[in-house]
Amino acid sequence: MTPLSGYLLVSALLFCIGLAGALTRRNAIMVLIGIELMLNAANLNFIAFWRFSEHPETQTGLMFALFSIAIAAAEAAVGLALIITIYRHFRTANVDKVEEMKG
Amino acid sequence: MTLPFAIIAGLTVGSAIAAMSLRNMVHCALSLVLTFAGLAGLYLQLNAEFVGFTQILVYVGAVSILIVFAILLTRSTDPKDEPATVTPWVGIAVAVGAFLTMALAVVSSPVGKRVAAPAPEVSVKTLGQKLMTDYVLPLEVMALLLTAAMLGAVIIAMKDKEGQR
Amino acid sequence: MSWILQNLWLIPVLPLLAAGISALLKRPNRSLAAGLAIGSMGASFLLSCMAFAETLGKHGAASRQFHNFDWFALGDTVVRLGWVLDPLTAAMVVMITFVGSLIFIFSVGYMSHDENFTRFFCFLSLFAAAMLGLIIANNLLLLFMCWELVGLASYLLIGFWFHKPSAAAAAKKAFITTRIGDVFFFLGIVWLYSETGTLLFYTEDHTGCLEQAALAKMVAHTTIGGLAASSAIGLLLFCGAIGKSGQLPLHVWLPDAMEGPTPVSALIHAATMVAAGVFLVARVYPLMELQQAGVSEPIPLTAVTWIGALTAIFGALVAVSQTDIKRILAYSTVSQLGYMMMGLGIGGVAVGMFHLLTHAFFKALLFLGSGSIIHGCHEEQDIRRMGGIKKYMPVTFATYAIGMMALSGVPLVFCGFWSKDEILHAAWLYQPSKIPFFLGLGGAFLTAFYMTRQMCFVFAGKYRGHARESMADSHDSHPAVHEAGHGHAHDPHESPAVMTLPLQILAACTVLLTLVSTPLWPWLPEYLVAQAAHFDAAKLFNAGTLTLLVVSGVVVAGGIGLGWWFYGLLPAEKPDETDPLEQQFPEQFAWSRGKFFVDELYAATFVKWNARLGELCHDLDRRVLDLLVSLVGWATTGCAHVAKLFDEFVVNKLFDAGCTEVRRGAEAASELQSGQIHQYLRSIGLALVLFVFILAVGCNK
Numbered sequence: 009m010t011p012l013s014g015y016l017l018v019s020a021l022l023f024c025i026g027l028a029g030a031l032t033r034r035n036a037i038m039v040l041i042g043i044e045l046m047l048n049a050a051n052l053n054f055i056a057f058w059r060f061s062e063h064p065e066t067q068t069g070l071m072f073a074l075f076s077i078a079i080a081a082a083e084a085a086v087g088l089a090l091i092i093t094i095y096r097h098f099r100t101a102n103v104d105k106v107e108e109m110k111g
Numbered sequence: 112m113t114l115p116f117a118i119i120a121g122l123t124v125g126s127a128i129a130a131m132s133l134r135n136m137v138h139c140a141l142s143l144v145l146t147f148a149g150l151a152g153l154y155l156q157l158n159a160e161f162v163g164f165t166q167i168l169v170y171v172g173a174v175s176i177l178i179v180f181a182i183l184l185t186r187s188t189d190p191k192d193e194p195a196t197v198t199p200w201v202g203i204a205v206a207v208g209a210f211l212t213m214a215l216a217v218v219s220s221p222v223g224k225r226v227a228a229p230a231p232e233v234s235v236k237t238l239g240q241k242l243m244t245d246y247v248l249p250l251e252v253m254a255l256l257l258t259a260a261m262l263g264a265v266i267i268a269m270k271d272k273e274g275q276r
Numbered sequence: 277m278s279w280i281l282q283n284l285w286l287i288p289v290l291p292l293l294a295a296g297i298s299a300l301l302k303r304p305n306r307s308l309a310a311g312l313a314i315g316s317m318g319a320s321f322l323l324s325c326m327a328f329a330e331t332l333g334k335h336g337a338a339s340r341q342f343h344n345f346d347w348f349a350l351g352d353t354v355v356r357l358g359w360v361l362d363p364l365t366a367a368m369v370v371m372i373t374f375v376g377s378l379i380f381i382f383s384v385g386y387m388s389h390d391e392n393f394t395r396f397f398c399f400l401s402l403f404a405a406a407m408l409g410l411i412i413a414n415n416l417l418l419l420f421m422c423w424e425l426v427g428l429a430s431y432l433l434i435g436f437w438f439h440k441p442s443a444a445a446a447a448k449k450a451f452i453t454t455r456i457g458d459v460f461f462f463l464g465i466v467w468l469y470s471e472t473g474t475l476l477f478y479t480e481d482h483t484g485c486l487e488q489a490a491l492a493k494m495v496a497h498t499t500i501g502g503l504a505a506s507s508a509i510g511l512l513l514f515c516g517a518i519g520k521s522g523q524l525p526l527h528v529w530l531p532d533a534m535e536g537p538t539p540v541s542a543l544i545h546a547a548t549m550v551a552a553g554v555f556l557v558a559r560v561y562p563l564m565e566l567q568q569a570g571v572s573e574p575i576p577l578t579a580v581t582w583i584g585a586l587t588a589i590f591g592a593l594v595a596v597s598q599t600d601i602k603r604i605l606a607y608s609t610v611s612q613l614g615y616m617m618m619g620l621g622i623g624g625v626a627v628g629m630f631h632l633l634t635h636a637f638f639k640a641l642l643f644l645g646s647g648s649i650i651h652g653c654h655e656e657q658d659i660r661r662m663g664g665i666k667k668y669m670p671v672t673f674a675t676y677a678i679g680m681m682a683l684s685g686v687p688l689v690f691c692g693f694w695s696k697d698e699i700l701h702a703a704w705l706y707q708p709s710k711i712p713f714f715l716g717l718g719g720a721f722l723t724a725f726y727m728t729r730q731m732c733f734v735f736a737g738k739y740r741g742h743a744r745e746s747m748a749d750s751h752d753s754h755p756a757v758h759e760a761g762h763g764h765a766h767d768p769h770e771s772p773a774v775m776t777l778p779l780q781i782l783a784a785c786t787v788l789l790t791l792v793s794t795p796l797w798p799w800l801p802e803y804l805v806a807q808a809a810h811f812d813a814a815k816l817f818n819a820g821t822l823t824l825l826v827v828s829g830v831v832v833a834g835g836i837g838l839g840w841w842f843y844g845l846l847p848a849e850k851p852d853e854t855d856p857l858e859q860q861f862p863e864q865f866a867w868s869r870g871k872f873f874v875d876e877l878y879a880a881t882f883v884k885w886n887a888r889l890g891e892l893c894h895d896l897d898r899r900v901l902d903l904l905v906s907l908v909g910w911a912t913t914g915c916a917h918v919a920k921l922f923d924e925f926v927v928n929k930l931f932d933a934g935c936t937e938v939r940r941g942a943e944a945a946s947e948l949q950s951g952q953i954h955q956y957l958r959s960i961g962l963a964l965v966l967f968v969f970i971l972a973v974g975c976n977k
Contacts, residue, residue: 009226009227010116011225025206035136041130041140044178048150051162055153060227071249080174100187
């Protein structure tokens with residue numbers, strides 16, 4: 009079985025890809041996709057650590073991952089609803105164009 | 112590094128990169144689906160079967176569809192999206208920096224060299240038991256959260272009475 | 277302790293109560309005021325007789341009884357006051373209450389036309405209370421307090437008719453002149469206290485300031501100029517007496533004090549208040565007679581003698597030429613006070629106080645008589661406008677004549693002769709110098725002369741007052757004070773009985789007092805020094821005494837004769853005739869008439885210097901002190917302006933600058949919030965990376 013570090017590296021890679029996408033893409037939905045990627049990477053981390061821990065029977069990592077998935081789903085729903093509303097208002101989903109909250 | 116792991120990991124990472132860099136947003140969404148699937152495979156490999164299946168159910172089944180719907184509802188005439196802002200390099204630099212840091216941490220830490228214990232006895236039954244005893248509070252809160260999110264999403268996305276301009 | 281000794285305080289307090297009640301009356305009530313005054317004086321007289329009886333028969337140190345009480349305590353020191361009862365005290369209180377009662381009764385008639393009757397009697401009672409308090413005081417401080425009160429009463433009474441500018445000025449002059457003396461008096465008191473630690477005269481444990489222990493200490497303590505402390509204190513205390521008793525050089529107030537009503541002149545300026553100075557010297561005599569080492573005579577007493585002698589001759593010289601009936605008597609009082617001082621200085625307490633007591637009676641008689649004459653002549657006071665009063669006012673004439681003879685010293689039958697004789701006798705025996713004797717003799721001659729002159733002008737010849745209306749005012753006479761509402765003819769008339777009865781009583785006393793005054797049985801002088809008097813013919817009929825008797829008798833006869841020759845043979849016909857003496861000696865007469873120009877000298881020097889000093893102080897106040905105050909004011913305003921400028925230009929600027937900086941900082945900070953989501957995300961990402969890096973690196977350590 010691959011050692012833990014392999015999984016951790018994969019998770020790190022996924023996280024950074026998600027981060028890069030969230031920081032660079034202009035469309036709001038692309039940003040949201042990046043964020044979903046980051047969440048999934050974190051989930052992978054949890055599961056990996058759970059599997060390689062000393063007491064897997066407590067299933068802490070599993071629980072965490074499950075809840076994370078649930079929350080991610082809720083967050084995706086709300087976020088997308090927001091994006092749709094913003095699109096309706098501004099006629100664009102381009103985050104650079106939505107800068108009314110300027111200081 | 113075993114072979115199945117390498118293949119699934121490679122697939123996942125590759126589709127992630129594709130999801131983040133493709134121009135056509137629908138293509139991005141579809142690659143995302145692939146990424147989610149790859150992740151589910153990784154979970155299965157790690158003996159977290161339930162989570163893996165949940166991943167497929169929720170992410171691949173629901174969240175991806177949601178994203179596709181959103182893309183379709185918010186597209187301008189051109190579904191293409193300029194992939195980068197004026198200065199993409201800052202974001203990429205930050206991400207690279209983040210990756211390097213984490214990689215360094217992983218590699219230099221003794222934790223990474225752990226060897227797996229024998230596969231744990233995980234069944235849905237035990238999972239359910241745990242949920243109802245140790246994690247009952249988060250469960251309830253989660254229920255509340257989901258309700259609120261659903262309601263919130265409906266309200267947010269609802270059309271105003273006087274109609275949108 | 278006998279009852280009277282314990283309640284000696286009643287003697288001054290009863291008139292004080294009368295004064296207080298009169299003062300608090302809502303409406304003037306003549307009979308109540310007069311009744312209270314006369315009643316309280318009468319009661320005090322009875323108490324004084326009891327006190328007098330108490331002192332009879334006691335001789336030497338046993339004759340002095342006193343009672344001290346605590347007034348207040350200040351930490352450890354207790355200030356005590358008290359009263360003393362000895363022959364000196366008893367004789368004085370009897371005299372004051374007796375003469376005072378008679379004068380009060382006289383005033384009922386004299387002031388009956390005056391509208392301020394009640395106020396007059398209130399002040400009179402106040403004066404009597406203060407005077408009696410002064411007499412019985414056993415503490416020099418208490419004496420001084422009553423001294424000042426007496427001065428106040430004198431001021432109030434001299435200026436009784438304060439609408440008259442001359443009366444108000446005279447009152448002020450009296451007060452200020454006596455004040456000058458009082459300043460030195462007070463210095464003496466303070467020094468005495470610092471020397472002996474007490475102001476009580478006599479105490480149970482013999483620590484009083486007039487007792488042996490204190491006196492010995494003071495005479496040994498030498499101070500400035502080689503004077504012993506006792507001599508210096510004695511001189512200072514005597515200064516107070518100079519002021520109060522009108523000695524040279526502070527005599528100037530006494531003649532002007534005649535502006536007051538005649539009963540006031542009689543009581544205060546003849547019999548009692550002016551005698552307070554003499555009494556003071558007698559009271560502190562143990563201190564005055566201390567002889568410091570190296571001198572032949574006690575220094576204070578030497579001063580007393582010489583000033584007294586000079587005053588005696590001075591007063592007599594000025595009295596010779598005066599034309600106001602009361603002024604003659606005033607200068608006569610000055611002269612007689614000089615005699616008393618001389619007597620005290622040369623012969624001791626007995627000689628001086630003896631003359632004081634006899635003088636009180638006949639001087640009061642003379643003043644009341646003059647009051648009767650003034651009243652009868654419709655407020656005329658110039659003797660040149662009187663004349664021939666003898667046939668209009670016989671009773672007044674008779675009593676006045678008795679007073680005049682007593683004052684002049686007509687031998688044998690009048691006590692004035694005997695008391696003056698005692699003084700001359702002592703002066704003849706005075707070792708250091710015979711000059712006081714000759715001055716006294718000269719004074720006696722002049723006294724007889726001017727009294728005869730006055731009698732001739734007033735009583736002899738024809739009445740010259742009819743031409744009054746057509747005469748311009750002479751510069752010496754005083755305008756009438758209250759309008760004569762008599763409605764009589766312009767002829768003088770005899771005074772009512774309420775006024776002539778006191779005159780008769782006083783005349784009788786003057787004669788009767790002779791009985792206890794002669795050297796044959798010198799009861800009164802011996803009593804005053806608490807010694808038994810014996811009927812001793814040898815005392816009278818010895819060469820020395822008889823020679824002196826003859827000499828003074830000759831001098832008096834000479835004076836009366838000369839006076840009669842100048843004025844009695846050819847009485848003046850018209851008011852504006854020149855005085856016969858003036859015709860003979862015009863230069864000397866002018867000096868005498870001008871009172872030796874002492875008042876003018878004072879006006880040109882002290883009064884002017886004082887005014888200059890006042891002006892200087894005023895200028896100082898205005899130019900310097902006001903300037904200082906203004907400077908402070910300007911400085912404060914300047915500081916306020918500076919503060920305002922500071923506030924405006926510095927503080928506000930700083931504040932504004934600070935606010936501007938804050939705004940600029942905020943504007944700069946708000947650049948961070950660009951509204952660009954990517955920027956936010958990038959910032960978060962960067963921060964996260966850094967955070968993790970730090971954690972990782974930190975934890976690895």
